[in-house]
Every structure is written in C-alpha cells, then in structure tokens.
Amino acid sequence: NAGVTQTPKFQVLKTGQSMTLQCAQDMNHEYMSWYRQDPGMGLRLIHYSVGAGITDQGEVPNGYNVSRSTTEDFPLRLLSAAPSQTSVYFCASTRGQGALTGELFFGEGSRLTVL
Amino acid sequence: TQLLEQSPQFLSIQEGENLTVYCNSSSVFSSLQWYRQEPGEGPVLLVTVVTGGEVKKLKRLTFQFGDARKDSSLHITAAQPGDTGLYLCAGPNQAGTALIFGKGTTLSVSS
Numbered sequence: 672n673a674g675v676t677q678t679p680k681f682q683v684l685k686t687g688q689s690m691t692l693q694c695a696q697d698m699n700h701e702y703m704s705w706y707r708q709d710p711g712m713g714l715r716l717i718h719y720s721v722g723a724g725i726t727d728q729g730e731v732p733n734g735y736n737v738s739r740s741t742t743e744d745f746p747l748r749l750l751s752a753a754p755s756q757t758s759v760y761f762c763a764s765t766r767g768q769g770a771l772t773g774e775l776f777f778g779e780g781s782r783l784t785v786l
Numbered sequence: 787t788q789l790l791e792q793s794p795q796f797l798s799i800q801e802g803e804n805l806t807v808y809c810n811s812s813s814v815f816s817s818l819q820w821y822r823q824e825p826g827e828g829p830v831l832l833v834t835v836v837t838g839g840e841v842k843k844l845k846r847l848t849f850q851f852g853d854a855r856k857d858s859s860l861h862i863t864a865a866q867p868g869d870t871g872l873y874l875c876a877g878p879n880q881a882g883t884a885l886i887f888g889k890g891t892t893l894s895v896s897s
Binding site for chain 2: 675704706711712713714715716719721727729761763773774775777778779780
C-alpha cells in the first residue's frame with residue numbers, strides 16, 4: 672500500500688544550496704504534481720506533469736525545476752534555496768490526463784527549512 | 787482568476803455540536819472536492835460533487851453543491867474529536883490541468 676512516497680520527510684538547507692525532493696507513485700498514474708503549503712496560503716501548485724516527458728508550470732514555479740523521465744517518478748529540484756522556500760511540499764497524483772475530477776492522492780509531505 | 791474562499795478560517799467547538807463550513811467562488815466549477823488533512827499528513831479526499839444542487843452524505847457529514855456550481859458547504863452533525871483537522875475544498879481550473887484549493891477551515895473538536 673505504498674501509494675505516493677516522498678523523501679526526505681525533513682530537510683534543513685542553507686541559503687544558496689540546492690537539493691532534490693523525490694516523489695514516487697506505484698499506482699501507474701499519468702498525472703503528477705507538486706504543491707507547497709504555507710500557513711494562511713493554502714496549497715499552491717508549483718509544477719505538474721500529465722505524463723512522462725511532459726511538464727508544465729503551476730501558480731508558483733519560480734526557483735523550482737521538474738522532470739518526468741518515467742511514469743513513476745517526479746522529482747522537484749530547488750536550484751538555489753532561499754528562505755522564502757521554507758514550506759511543506761506535497762506531491763500528488765491521479766489517473767488520467769484530462770479534466771481533474773478524480774481523487775488526488777497525496778504523499779505525506781516534505782518539510783523544508785531554509786536558513 | 788478562479789479563487790475558492792473558505793469560511794470560517796478557524797472553528798473550535800465542543801463534542802456533540804453541529805457545524806457548517808463554506809466554500810465560495812465567483813467562478814463556476816465543473817465539480818468540487820472536499821479533502822481533510824490531519825497534522826503531519828497529506829490531504830485525503832472525502833467527497834466529489836459534480837451536479838448543481840447535489841447533496842451527498844458520508845455518515846455524519848453532509849456535502850452540498852450549489853445550484854449555480856459556484857459554492858459548496860460541508861455540514862457535520864454531532865461533531866466528534868476525531869473530526870478535528872483541516873478541511874479543504876478544491877476544484878479544477880478551467881483548462882482542467884490543475885486543482886485549485888481554498889485556504890481551508892481548521893476545525894478543533896474538544897471532548
């Protein structure tokens with residue numbers, strides 16, 4: 672019953688460092704996405720992918736890169752971490768590529784602190 | 787820009803009380819979803835409503851989709867401490883490429 676797995680669960684970075692948040696799903700879902708959750712701001716979409724080799728920007732993409740080389744994996748890269756990127760990051764997936772009416776399955780989140 | 791506004795932002799009640807939380811927008815949505823999120827975990831889907839005027843019941847939770855498909859409500863009857871959590875409404879953007887989330891209602895039920 673793995674579902675959506677995110678690693679690491681916790682990470683502390685210094686300003687300017689880079690890192691990759693990993694996300695893997697074992698449900699053969701075509702759609703995958705990354706959100707960040709900040710107090711009072713709700714969940715905001717960073718990037719999403721409708722299938723291997725296809726990615727697109729969400730509401731808050733600056734400072735983040737993604738790639739989708741396989742159906743299962745959707746890593747999120749922070750190129751040069753800034754304190755404003757301190758947040759809880761969630762990876763989510765769902766079946767299909769079309770209009771999102773199905774359930775979005777979330778990972779447990781990755782809590783990132785940038786000093 | 788499609789926005790979903792949730793109210794109230796915080797709600798603290800005693801066990802056994804009834805409550806209603808709201809999700810409103812000036813935009814029409816093809817469907818709306820409600821998720822519950824507990825501390826340290828990701829959101830989990832409770833229900834999807836797709837037809838204007840639709841009412842769905844999940845045990846003590848009643849979900850309603852407005853006739854014009856611009857709003858939704860969640861009513862909890864006889865709240866229990868296990869209902870404590872963050873309740874989020876969400877709907878697809880017009881392109882159908884992403885889910886837009888409201889900022890959520892934090893519910894605390896004390897015994």
